[in-house]
Amino acid sequence: MESNDLLRWNAGDGGQIEIEADGPWTVTNAVALDSLVDAAAQAAGTGPMIVDMHGVTAIDTFGACLIERLVTPAKARGQKVVFKGVLDQHRSLLDAVARVSDHTPLPPKKRSPLAAIEGLGRSLIDLGNDLSALLVMLGAIAMAMARVIRRPRSFRLTAAVNQFDRVGLRSVPIILLITFLIGAIIAQQGIFNFRKFGAQTYAIDLVGILVLRELGVLIVSIMVAGRSGSSYTAELGSMKMREEIDAIRTMGLDPIEILMLPRVLALVLALPMLTFIGSMSALVGGGLVSWLYGGMSVATYITRLRDAISVTHFEVGMWKAPFMALVIGIVACTEGLRVQGNTESLGFHTTESVVKSIFLVIVLDGFFAMFFASIGM
Amino acid sequence: MSDEAPAIRLTDLVVGFGNNTVIDHLSLDVRRGEILGLVGASGGGKSVLLRTILGLLRKRSGTINILGANPDEVSSAAMRAVERHWGVLFQQGALFSSLTVRQNVEFPMREYLQLPPRLQSSVAITKLGMVGLSAVDAEKLPEELSGGMIKRAALARALALDPDIVFLDEPTSGLDPIAASDFDRLIKTLQKALGLTVFMVTHDLDSLATVCDRVAALADGKIVALGPMSAMLASEHPWVQAYFRGQRARNNSIV
Ligand SMILES: Nc1ncnc2c1ncn2[C@@H]1O[C@H](COP(=O)(O)OP(=O)(O)OP(=O)(O)O)[C@@H](O)[C@H]1O
Ligand SMILES: [Mg+2]
Numbered sequence: 315m316e317s318n319d320l321l322r323w324n325a326g327d328g329g330q331i332e333i334e335a336d337g338p339w340t341v342t343n344a345v346a347l348d349s350l351v352d353a354a355a356q357a358a359g360t361g362p363m364i365v366d367m368h369g370v371t372a373i374d375t376f377g378a379c380l381i382e383r384l385v386t387p388a389k390a391r392g393q394k395v396v397f398k399g400v401l402d403q404h405r406s407l408l409d410a411v412a413r414v415s416d417h418t419p420l421p422p423k424k425r426s427p428l429a430a431i432e433g434l435g436r437s438l439i440d441l442g443n444d445l446s447a448l449l450v451m452l453g454a455i456a457m458a459m460a461r462v463i464r465r466p467r468s469f470r471l472t473a474a475v476n477q478f479d480r481v482g483l484r485s486v487p488i489i490l491l492i493t494f495l496i497g498a499i500i501a502q503q504g505i506f507n508f509r510k511f512g513a514q515t516y517a518i519d520l521v522g523i524l525v526l527r528e529l530g531v532l533i534v535s536i537m538v539a540g541r542s543g544s545s546y547t548a549e550l551g552s553m554k555m556r557e558e559i560d561a562i563r564t565m566g567l568d569p570i571e572i573l574m575l576p577r578v579l580a581l582v583l584a585l586p587m588l589t590f591i592g593s594m595s596a597l598v599g600g601g602l603v604s605w606l607y608g609g610m611s612v613a614t615y616i617t618r619l620r621d622a623i624s625v626t627h628f629e630v631g632m633w634k635a636p637f638m639a640l641v642i643g644i645v646a647c648t649e650g651l652r653v654q655g656n657t658e659s660l661g662f663h664t665t666e667s668v669v670k671s672i673f674l675v676i677v678l679d680g681f682f683a684m685f686f687a688s689i690g691m
Numbered sequence: 692m693s694d695e696a697p698a699i700r701l702t703d704l705v706v707g708f709g710n711n712t713v714i715d716h717l718s719l720d721v722r723r724g725e726i727l728g729l730v731g732a733s734g735g736g737k738s739v740l741l742r743t744i745l746g747l748l749r750k751r752s753g754t755i756n757i758l759g760a761n762p763d764e765v766s767s768a769a770m771r772a773v774e775r776h777w778g779v780l781f782q783q784g785a786l787f788s789s790l791t792v793r794q795n796v797e798f799p800m801r802e803y804l805q806l807p808p809r810l811q812s813s814v815a816i817t818k819l820g821m822v823g824l825s826a827v828d829a830e831k832l833p834e835e836l837s838g839g840m841i842k843r844a845a846l847a848r849a850l851a852l853d854p855d856i857v858f859l860d861e862p863t864s865g866l867d868p869i870a871a872s873d874f875d876r877l878i879k880t881l882q883k884a885l886g887l888t889v890f891m892v893t894h895d896l897d898s899l900a901t902v903c904d905r906v907a908a909l910a911d912g913k914i915v916a917l918g919p920m921s922a923m924l925a926s927e928h929p930w931v932q933a934y935f936r937g938q939r940a941r942n943n944s945i946v
Contacts, residue, residue, distance in 0.1 A: 341804055341853065348807045374853040374885060376806075379814045407884030410877070414820025655834025656788035 321350040329359030333384070336369035339377025347377070351384045363388045368399025378411040386415060444670070451648045452640075455578055458571040474576035481542035481577075482584030488541070489534055489588050490595045496533055497525055497596030501603040514608055518615060519622035521600035526627040530593035532679055535638040538585060539671040543646040546577055547667035550650025551660045559651070578643035585639035586632055593631060626691050634682050638675050645671040696759060698723045698856055698888040699744065704753035706736070706743045713739045715912030716753070721856075726882055726889040728899045730934060731909030737892045738782060740909065741858055744890075745779060746770075758855060775803050778849035782860040782892075784841040786833040792819065792844045793829040799851045818847040821877055823870060838865045846874070850881065859891040863898055871895060875902045896935075899923075908934070 320343060323333045333354055339347065363385060370377075385395045400408065426432065462469045504517025550573060553559050562569045597619070604610045610618075649667035653660050699721040706714035713736040721727050731737045742748045744755055746762055755762060760773045786795050796815040800806060806814075819829050822843040833841060842865055849857050862878075863871040875898050881887050893899060899906055899920065906923050908916040908931045916926040923935045 341806075344804070344806055344810060348810050375817065375850075376810070376814055376853070379810065379817050382817070383813065403883060406880045410821055410880050410884070411817055414817055656832060658789035 320347055321354055323354045323357055325357050325359055326361070329361030330364070331358045331361070332364045332366065334366045334369065335381070338372040339370050339380065340372050340374045341376040344376045344380070347380050351380045355384055355387055358388055358393075360391070360393065362394035362396065364396045364398060366398045367401075367404070370401070370404065373404045373407060375407065375411065378407050379415075381408060382411050382415040447648050447652075448644055451574075451644045451651075454570045455574055455644065455647075458568065458575045459579075461571065462575065468571065470572060470576045473572075474580050477577050477580035478584055480545075481538065481580055482587055485538065485541055485584075485588060486591060489537060489592045492537060493525075493530065493533055493592035493596040494599035496529060497521060497599030498603045500524060500529070500596075501600035502607055505604065505608040515610070515614070515618055517608065518600070518604060518610075518618040521597065521604075522619050522623040523627055525593050525596040525600070526623060526631045528631070528679070528683075530596055531589045531631045531634045531638060532675070534585065534588045534592045534635070535642065535675045536672055538581070538588065538639070539642045539675060540668055542581065542584075543642045543671050544664050544668050546643070546646035547650040547653075547664045548660065550574075550647060551653030551663055554651060554653045555655055555657075555660060574643075574647045578640065578647065581639040581643040582636045583639075585642075586635040589631060589635040593628075630682075630686050630691055634679065637678060637682075641674045641678060642671045645674060696723075697721055697756075698758060699890065700754075700756040701744070702754045702756075704740075704743065704755065705751040706739055706748060707751060712751075713912060714743065714750075717909075717913050719907060719914050719917070721888060721890055722905075723888055724882065724886050725904040726878065726891060726902050728903035728906045729890065729892045729909060730894065730899065730906060731892075732930065735909055736912060737909055738860055741860055741890070741892060745777075745858065775852060776855040778852065778854035778857045780842070780845050780849040780857065780859045780862055784833070784845040786841060786845055786848070788833050791830050791832055792824065792836070792847075795833070795844060796847045796851050799848065803852060815847075815851070818850055819844070821850075821881075822847045823873060839867070839870060842866060843870075843874075853885055854887070856888045856890065859889065859893070861892055861894065863893060863895045868897075872897065872901075878902055 320337050320339070321333065321335055323331055325331045331354075337343070365381070365385065367381075373381075388395055397408075501517055501521050504520040505514045508514045508516050508520075550559070553573070559569045559573070562572060601612065601615045604615050605612060646667050649663040649670070653663050697720040699719075701717060701719045704714055704717045705712065717740070729737055729740070739748060743750050744757065758773050758776060760769060762770055765773075786792070787798065790798065793812060793815050796818055797811055800811050800814070804811075816826055816829055819826075824840060824843050824847065828836070828840060828844075833844070836844060842862060846859070846862060849859070859878075863874055866874060878887075878889060878891075879902050882889060891898070891903065893903075903920075905917065905919055907914050908923065908926070908928070910928065910930045915928045916923055916931045920935075923931060926932065926935075
């Protein structure tokens with residue numbers, strides 16, 4: 315005989331057990347009841363089980379589930395279970411719970427011992443899929459472009475202009491600021507270090523070549539990937555989530571033409587513009603430091619700059635810009651379309667979009683360096 | 692029943708957006724333990740009324756009293772204690788998309804109660820069973836559910852804490868008639884067993900006729916008719932007449 319004020323039981327000789335439930339069987343007592351019920355179920359023999367519930371003052375779903383857990387093993391073994399003294403207002407809930415209780419939770423998925431190898435294989439396949447998805451998107455955008463060239467009326471000019479405003483014009487202030495600071499930092503480091511062997515005017519060569527050829531376009535691309543690529547992915551992703559893209563498709567329209575093409579084109583136009591503005595701003599930053607910190611006059615800076623750099627350096631930087639834009643736009647659109655129905659995947663693909671486009675921009679810059687070196691530019 | 696303080700008392704409530712007044716000096720009592728059905732034209736402000744009672748929209752004037760607490764007067768801690776005693780089924784489900792169905796139901800339990808995990812998940816599975824979802828469905832993500840399944844899962848979540856009041860925004864829309872009447876029976880069962888108060892926005896004439904103790908008709912921002920089905924049928928208000936004596940009502944042989 316076990317004694318407490320919620321659940322008492324008395325196992326008889328014939329294997330039968332008499333169980334007496336008492337007091338409030340509600341969520342407030344759930345923790346205590348949880349262990350009591352397990353103990354009582356353990357104590358049950360092989361005979362009939364009698365559950366006396368006349369002392370139960372209140373019951374909620376938590377209590378009803380516990381009662382169900384108490385009797386399920388006995389029922390499963392084919393023993394007789396008799397309820398006594400169930401109040402009318404409790405019976406309907408107990409019945410409702412009993413009706414659905416044969417659903418047991420599924421066991422959690424087992425981790426296979428080869429999971430690590432499986433993961434490696436999967437990520438390799440994913441890499442392949444990534445590349446082909448990017449190529450597919452590039453192809454789809456090229457096709458859409460071709461269609462638009464044939465029928466210029468179908469081009470979404472308003473959308474493209476709107477996107478150009480968002481990704482181009484509105485990023486001008488932040489691009490100006492960042493590239494100005496980068497130019498200033500390069501100049502300061504150049505002057506500081508070249509001064510040791512009296513070659514501080516070479517700092518100007520450094521600023522000019524580095525900014526125009528490499529850093530201007532690279533910094534701007536990275537900024538744009540973070541600022542605009544991520545917002546493309548988030549926008550397209552949440553449209554995908556809310557079936558808006560499916561709605562466009564079912565209307566017989568092409569989401570690539572309506573959503574992606576204007577965005578990618580806006581980026582392809584905006585990035586060269588931002589690169590130009592950014593490079594100029596970096597040169598101004600470099601000039602300011604040369605004057606204030608290096609003690610060179612503005613005239614010296616300009617003359618030296620004119621000697622050091624050629625139009626080629628400028629052209630190399632500018633040529634790269636639209637390709638960088640294409641990479642950023644395609645990655646952003648591809649990742650946006652991969653978003654599944656849940657918010658977590660939206661966050662995941664937005665991050666992926668930024669990480670992948672920055673990575674690809676830098677890799678592409680490496681290829682461009684080799685290419686321009688081999689054609690002698 | 693009626694001598695007790697009402698579960699919800701709305702007095703002179705005004706809610707609007709800009710110069711569009713949606714709820715206009717509305718007063719309504721919801722008694723403890725009753726199932727009140729709210730009907731009204733599409734776009735008539737039923738969801739707005741519901742969201743205002745829940746504190747999701749700001750009212751212009753009037754008072755709200757839920758379970759004896761006035762949100763304007765009591766502290767936010769006291770209000771949270773009241774919120775633990777209500778459950779809400781939103782019109783679009785509003786399931787957490789990154790949690791499985793079972794985790795969605797367990798979420799309020801985990802936040803408010805310290806339960807053994809096994810009991811928590813078995814109660815969650817039971818609630819899901821009660822609304823007609825299987826243990827297999829319980830491990831799915833919301834995106835893998837049909838519209839009707841989302842409704843059911845959201846109802847199970849609204850009922851997770853055995854609330855005193857549940858607010859249901861069109862619970863049976865999107866369910867087939869059999870599932871809808873199962874649902875009605877479930878609401879009735881829970882009401883009897885748990886003394887549940889139900890505030891239900893619905894267009895389902897069957898639900899209104901079979902489970903609702905009283906019906907409130909919202910038109911022009913006010914309650915224009917209130918009472919059992921017979922009172923609706925007897926009402927002189929033109930919109931109420933059109934609603935309850937129209938073709939659809941006749942087909943449902945309510946008249
Ligand atoms: N956030 C909001 N801003 C402005 N107006 C709103 C807002 N939410 C609702 N409304 C307006 O309030 C009115 C009532 O809308 P509500 O969603 O309450 O309708 P409803 O009665 O629930 O209709 P349904 O049966 O279609 O769900 C509508 O005119 C709607 O345009
Ligand atoms: Mg609504």
